[in-house]
Amino acid sequence: MRSAGDGTTKAGNTVTDTATLGFGAYFTRHMITSTWRAGRWTPLQVTDHAPLVLSPAAMVLHYGQAIFEGLKAYGQPDGSVKLFRPRDNAERLNLSAERLAMPAVPIDMFLEACTELVRVDADQVPRGEWQSLYLRPTVIATESNLGVRPSNEYLFMVIASPVDHFFAGGADTIDVWCADSQIRAAPGGTGAAKCAGNYAGSLRAKRMAVENGCHEVLWLDAKERRYVEELGAMNFFCVRATKGGEPELVTPPLSGTILPGNVRASMLGLARSRGVPVAERPITLAELIGDPAVKEAFACGTAATVVPISAVVTGGERHRIGDGRSGALTGALRDDLLDIQFGRRADPFGWMHEVTLSAESMS
Structure with a gap:
């Protein structure tokens, strides 16, 4: 060096x-x-x-x-x-x-x-x-x-x-705007790569989201415009109530058009450690905004960590998710992650990499 x-x-x-x-x-x-x-x-x-x-x-x-x-x-x-x-x-x-x-x-x-x-x-x-x-x-x-x-x-x-905070004002929850006329990534493209061009191509939709009173864009698949993929710079999750009333954590599968986020992987690991069933499967927009079994939704990524989604705006209508506030599982997983990152609890996963500092730097 x-x-x-x-x-x-x-x-x-x-x-x-x-x-x-x-x-x-x-x-x-x-x-x-x-x-x-x-x-x-x-x-x-x-x-x-x-x-x-x-x-x-x-x-x-x-x-x-x-x-x-x-x-x-x-x-x-x-x-x-x-x-x-x-x-x-x-x-x-x-x-x-x-x-x-x-x-x-x-x-x-x-x-x-x-x-x-x-x-x-x-x-x-x-x-x-x-x-x-x-x-x-x-x-x-x-x-x-x-x-x-x-x-x-x-x-x-x-x-x-x-x-x-990633979002101005430290937003507790965010509204997302569904980009049904534009796409972020198509099969065979660069959706799974973290390249500058992906972000450049998303900025017009981000501006439209803000113009529609939302914080972020919710992207759909390129082929049918039916399936939820990810947000502008974050992965997407929702929480469904099973027939027994217990929560299930659901996220779209990594199919080459979605960025494989480290926080995404961490959410899956933390949920499993709590005994929460997880599913990586396609999620339709209709399911997200129309199925009462969907009780929570959140976005996650390095920059924003974990942020609850309060509503989805599509076709000029605002569809509230659950009660519009951070759900119990969303909050629990976020707290689990932050506690590990900030050293408030042990790291059983080996995620944290210590940087050797001088005694002067630590004082």
Whole structure:
């Protein structure tokens, strides 16, 4: 690991009030970078968080080879810091890289980059309720060339942002707008990859959701426009009452058009640990808004964690889910997850990865 600069100059916004961080508005003092040339990655380098220098012919600007991940570091009661499921993020980044014909980032290199950035900026890990340090590992094509082919040069970088709530105002519940005239992903496409183009293509619908008084978009399948898939940046779950009145947790299956979220996998694991039956099966929009057995719904992801869905807006009508508030199972699973992430209970799953800090950083 090589270091450049003393970290005293910070590009980007400065944290002035840690009580109101919001999401993605502020950045720590450092970043980690490596470049791919001649078939190999250069040693990781710690630099100041600063603007990039790219050719106007950089292939990322023209052909969209850009992938990224999102993960968080959480302050622990003893002053230490732990990352949540970083190896899973590394593996998913490489699945995205394969889909976009980009080079894989070695798992150990990814882990080293994330842990080193947390280590050098440990004093900027926020410690308030709901607060964490969000990391954004990214790979982009940097070769200066307009040929329509995969790039021969890439930049891998990791930046970090102190955050609290993903939704403005810390929304307790969200309304979602059903995008029945647009699609997020089609079979054979890039829906299971975390690539920049997926998000660019979703922004118009996100704007329409806001114009319809909602927080997020609820995407349907591309073929029939009947089946719920995911939200703009989160996976979808609902809770059904079984014939015996007990809850069942249901989520759409991973079929190549849905991003395999780490929090999604964690929700399934936590539900099973509670003895709650889970089902990964197709969910129709008609079932979600018309079946009284559906008592709860929520969205989950790294940025938002777990957020209850109060209503679905489609065809100009607002369909309330359950009583419109956070349901019992939604709240229980969210609390289970947060308690593990913030070190308030033991981690029986091995999800948390400790970052070795100096005694000074932990004081």
